[in-house]
Amino acid sequence: MSKKVSFFNLSIYKILSKEQSFLDQARIRLLYYGFFLIFVALGALYLSVYFQNQKMLAYTALFLMGAVIVLFKYLTWRPDWRGTAHALLIVGTLVNSSLVYVSMQTVNIITVQVIIIVIAFSYYMLGQQWGLIYSLLNTIPVLVFMIIEYNSGYVIGIKPNKIDQSTIIISLFANFILLIFIHSHFYTAFLKNIKHLKDSSREQARLYNQMETAIEKAEKSARIKSEFLSTMSHEIRTPLNAVIGMSNLLMMSSPRPDQRENLEVLKFSANNLLAIVNDVLDFSKIESGKVVFENIRFNLVELMNNICGGQILKAEEKGLLFKLDVDSSLKNKVLFGDPTRITQIIFNLVSNAIKFTPQGNIWVRVTCVEDRHNTVTVNFSVRDTGIGIEKENLENIFEPFTQESLATTREYGGTGLGLAIVKRLLELQDLQITVNSTMGYGSEFSFYMEFPVSTEVVTEVVAAPETKQPAESPLACLRVLIAEDNMVNVMLMKKLLSKWNINPTIAENGERAVEFMQYGNFDIILMDLQMPVMNGFDASKEIRKMADPKKSGIPIIALTASALFDIKEQVYEAGMNDYVSKPFKPDDLLEKLNNYALRKRVV
Structure with a gap:
């Protein structure tokens, strides 16, 4: 016992304590x-x-x-x-x-x-x-x-x-x-x-019973939170899909310069709102521990060019000098990793650098620090000449919904989730991010990542001799069935597909889509997931059960604004072929339609 009392103590009560058994x-x-x-x-x-x-x-x-x-x-x-x-x-x-x-x-x-x-x-x-x-x-x-x-x-x-x-x-x-x-x-x-x-x-x-009750409440709260996020995501993304989709349609119609400027503002605001929604959903997914990292082949040089391509234009609009420097030794290497998560990390860091840099430069460097033939260690660095961060606030900036200060939030906006997402994604891979910053001079964020290297060698693509393309578009005569209950989205899809010379058939719910398939012939189905009477999952399962192999094997692309973490798995389990999240870019949908149209022509 370490308890000490006066030398002249004679009382037993001063040598007894509640900590003793x-x-x-x-x-x-x-x-x-x-x-x-x-x-x-x-x-x-x-x-x-x-x-x-x-x-x-x-x-x-x-x-x-x-x-x-x-x-x-x-x-x-x-x-x-x-x-x-x-x-x-x-x-x-x-x-x-x-x-x-x-x-x-x-x-x-x-x-x-x-x-x-x-x-x-x-x-x-x-x-x-x-x-x-x-x-x-x-x-x-x-x-x-x-x-x-x-x-x-x-x-x-x-x-x-x-x-x-x-x-x-x-x-x-x-x-x-x-x-x-x-x-x-x-x-x-x-x-x-x-x-x-x-x-x-x-x-x-x-206490055990209370703990079990608390765990049940926490699990129920987590389920309710997930369902709420999914519902709110669907409710927010559905009108956003219409706003962004209509903006894209109007911009494809050769508007006047003054109209284009208004449309750009509209599209920019809608995309900002979409980015906020995506940040909240991404962070919730990360916090729930349901993030799964892929391990697929990719070329890091091409990936970095794709990530920074749009960001360079954004930086130039602010008058900033943007420089991307990727180690030349990585040019001919095929790496294994998760390009989607790397994109998410770099995009957030670069977006922050541009946001908090009123003038000056943005540098993005990717350096191969160790090459062991079968693995490489790469250092990623994003540096800017922005406003900088106070030393005592360096830890706080990685906390969710937190920025360097209240004044920063008011002046620059944002949810404060970007860096929290970056840190969590790196921590899930046992990686750490390092920050060096000086107030008024800028900041630098960097981290190391190790990649396995494929034995595949990247070769320069040699342009093939031009061949005469058929005059007819691959989408010509493509019979498309759209299962969608929202009339605004129906109008949007009709106008968008008309740009590609497609006249779709509309089914207002999953049950009607199954009926159309029973009595009609189609080449592809664009299937919304959340619909009355019969949802998209059940409708897809019914279609896959049809006796006619052409009908049961029809390509089905899921279109949804849902934010459920396991939505992709549910889509594939229901028998659907692909997945497009609302709001989608017209080019993304066009690419998928072209792919399935070309497969149809080959068959």
Whole structure:
């Protein structure tokens, strides 16, 4: 025990604490009150043997009384009950042996009682191991003495003390009192301890039930949160799909310069809103632990050019100089990794650099720091000459929904999720991001990432000789069935597909889509997932069950604004071929339609 009190303390309450168990408190009380009983008993014995002129026994009693006083003072000053118990047992063992071999030179009932007291006291105070040790230290010497005395008699040059009947009675009485006190005290302590354990067990059971309830509530809350995010995502993305889609349609219609400027503002605002929604959903997905990293082939140089291509234009609009520098040794390497997550990380870092740099430069560097043939270690660095970050705020910027300061949020906007997403994505791969920043001079974010290297060699693409393309577009005569319940999106899809000379058939729900497939012929289905009567998943499953192989094998592309984390898996499990998230870029949908149209022509 480390508790310390005043040297002059004599109170037991100052050496007891709530942190001690019931048994430990009982042991301290046993020592504290036991010292009083022993001292009184020794005082009575001292007077008895003193008046009988038994000097050795009188000195022994005085020695024991002094030891009791010293140990009592030590216990009330430094409440080390274990050390005190050991010291008391050692003194008792030595005195017991000296009484048998020197002072009295015999084994009587008093000696046996002392041994019993030592055994009981050592087991109760110090446990089984020390109890056994002190029991053997007290019993073996006495047994040895009895054997010696039985075989040859025990004789030494010191005259033994003889005690009268009154001294024997005092000793027996004192020993009985001590034995009763020890057993009674610990019996009460054991009962209290058992009751405490029962109460603790009941309390633990209650807490366990509360914990289970809390876990159920947390899981339910997580499900509700996921469903809420999915619903809100669908409700926000559906009108956004119309806003962005109509903006794209109007911009494809050769608007006047003043109209184009208005459309650009409209499209920019809609894309900003979409970016905020995507950030919240991405962060929720990461926090839920449902992020799965791919391990596919990609070329890092091409990936970085694609990521920074649009960002360069964005930087130039602000008058910033944007420089992308990718290590030339990576040019002809095919790496394994997750290009989607790398894109997400770099895009967030570069977007932040552009946002917080009023003037100056943006540098994006990708350096191969170690090439071991089968793996490469790459350093990614994004540096700017922006506003910089205060040193005490460097850790805070990675917290979700947090920016460097309130003034920064007001001036530059944003959700404060970009860097949180970057940090979480890197941490999930056991990677760390490093930040160096100086207020007014800019910031640099960097991290290292290791990639396995494919044995495939990237070769320069040689332009093939031009061949005469057929006059007819691959999308000509493509029969498209659209399953969509939202009239605004229906109008948008009709206008968009008309640009590609496609006249689609519209089914207002999944059940109607199945009916159209039963009685009509189509080349491809664009299937919304959340519809009344029958959703897109069930409709796709019904179509895959059709007897006609041409109908059951028709390509189905899912179109949805849902934000469920496992939506892709659900899409493929339902038998759909592809997935496009709303709001989508017209070019993305056009590319997928062209791919399936070309497959149809090949077949």
